[in-house]
Amino acid sequence: MSEETSSQPRTAWSDDLLWALSVFDTAVLLLDGELRITHANAAAHALAARVDPAHPDPSVLLRQLPAEAWAPACTIGRWRGEVATASGVVLQVAAYCGQRGNEMRRFVVLDDVTARVAREHELTSRHDELERTYRRLASTQEQLLQTEKMASIGQLAAGVAHEINNPIGYVHSNLGTLRDYASALISLVEAYGRELGTEHPASAHLQQMRERLDIDFIVGDLPQLLDESREGIERVTKIVQDLKEFSHVGRDEPVRAVDLHKGLDSTLNIVWNDLKYKVRLEKHYGEIPPVECHPSELNQVFMNLLINAGQSIAERGTITLATGVDNEEVWVSIADSGCGIPDESLARIFDPFYTTKPIGRGTGLGLAICYGIVAKHHGRIEVSSRLGFGSTFRVVLPVQQPRPGQPGA
Ligand SMILES: Nc1ncnc2c1ncn2[C@@H]1O[C@H](COP(=O)(O)OP(=O)(O)O)[C@@H](O)[C@H]1O
Ligand SMILES: [Mg+2]
Structure with missing residues (x-):
């Protein structure tokens, strides 16, 4: 079961320890000061066979240990890490190092964590997928809420637009007519003035009235006032159009x-x-x-x-x-x-x-x-x-x- 590599210098590990390791189900490599394996327990042999079935030698396990592991192991006593081997086996490795008397003692403990890592990967990917699904659901729900809100506001808007449309129509057209009427009346007033001339007995009184009522200003301002009102109404018409657009009233264009x-x-x-x-x-x-x-x-x-x-x-x-x-x-x-x-x-x-x-x-x-x-x-x-x-x-x-x-x- 346990093995001692006879060609290499023997480090004095006690028999009790070696016996304990032989029944231990975790792979353990005991090393000498020069990093040569002096003992590999049965679990290490079995693990080596899984890591490299073609050459099932415990040294394959030692080779998985990254070179930089020993510096921390020898300064703080321990290095731990996870190593993915070429054969797909994932190892959790711990390297220990310490001085015993004159001798440097090192050993390596290895665990096959392939199944655990695979499970973790699966869990992570399931978790990611769940999160993606959750996000999709949340955004769908938001869209549904938005659509719902749009639908009810759309109905309201359609109603309002319909109600406003008629009055706006006649206000708009009346404003146009009003502008024509106003300019006719203004022309008439001006014609009166011209026809009466300054000699007519009423002309002084009329001139006074014209000044008191600010007729010159009104004549200048009236068309502008009506134009502005018309512009305002046109803006309202545009808003009503937007409202109708928004509620899709009166649209039957084919796809x-x-x-x-x-x-x-x-x-x-x-x-x-x-x-x-x-x-x-x-x-x-x-x-x-x-x-x-x-x-x-x-x-x-x-x-x-x-x-x-x-x-x-x-x-x-x-x-x-x-x-x-x-x-x-x-x-x-x-x-x-x-x-x-x-x-x-x-x-x-x-x-x-x-x-x-x-x-x-x-x-x-x-x-x-x-x-x-x-x-x-x-x-x-x-x-x-x-x-x-x-x-x-x-x-x-x-x-x-x-x-x-x-x-x-
Ligand atoms: N390209 C843009 N850059 C910056 N802000 C924007 C842009 N488009 C929309 N917005 C913001 O969204 C608001 C709503 O836009 P919209 O529904 O078109 O209404 P309106 O343009 O009449 O304000 C805007 O008032 C503005 O704050
Ligand atoms: Mg806009």
Whole structure:
């Protein structure tokens, strides 16, 4: 069972110790001062046969010990480590070293921990998978909540938009008529003045009245006042349109497979006028297949994202448009070098009516509309942002919409 290597100098280990080691089920190598094996117990022989079945000699175990192990072993008395052998057996190794009288005594204890390490690996990978699943579930739940919120606000918005639409319509058209009436009346007043001339007995009194009532000012201000009111109403009309868009009222465009680059470019044309003075545009279009979608709805998404990107840039900056394919999904990313979004706002930017912009500049509906449209297309919008450096909005869409009856349809 136990072995003493006769060709090597013998170190005086006691018989009791050697007997104890022979029944010990952990591999132990006893060494002399020159690191030669003077004794290997039965467990060491058995372990050597597992580590190197072709040459089952205990020296194979000693060779697994890294050279740097002895320095700490000899200074602090012990070194411990785990070693993966070429045959796949994983060893937990401890090397001990100490002075006994004149002699340096060393020994090595080895344990086969292959099974434990494999179990640990499996546990770790299961744990990682669980964590990934958990994260997926959490984000799905968040999306569901968001969709739910959108749906109820959408209904409300649709109702409000419908109610407001009519009065806005006639206020808008009446303001137009009012402007015509006003200019007719002003022309008449001015004609009276001219026709009466300064000699007419009433003219002094009329002139007095004209001054008291500030008619000259009114004549100048009235058209401007009406124009401003009309502009205001037009802004309200735009908000109502946004609200309808948001709730998808009155949209029955069929799904078509289209080239998204065309949509992006034509949308860019529309908003470019507002951007061209401060924005440098970079395009990195990849090769993408036609995507099944409601094209004008997606253009609306691109438009809102482009407008936001432009508004995030105060003075001068870059907007980068990029597209590509990943698996069965096409992505379009719109990145800006603008102000960025603080962490605490990130969770709210898709909420309807959430805006950080001044009144008249933002309604807080843009991203809510984008969210609804992209969700309807079975896609998603990913956002990454660094405060002070810019934001990237990435719209990811399936190439094909699920057919009716298919999961997710
Ligand atoms: N590209 C962007 N850079 C920085 N902030 C952004 C960007 N896009 C959206 N945001 C933030 O999200 C908010 C909501 O955007 P949105 O729904 O389009 O509404 P609005 O533009 O009318 O404010 C914005 O007010 C802004 O704070
Ligand atoms: Mg916006």
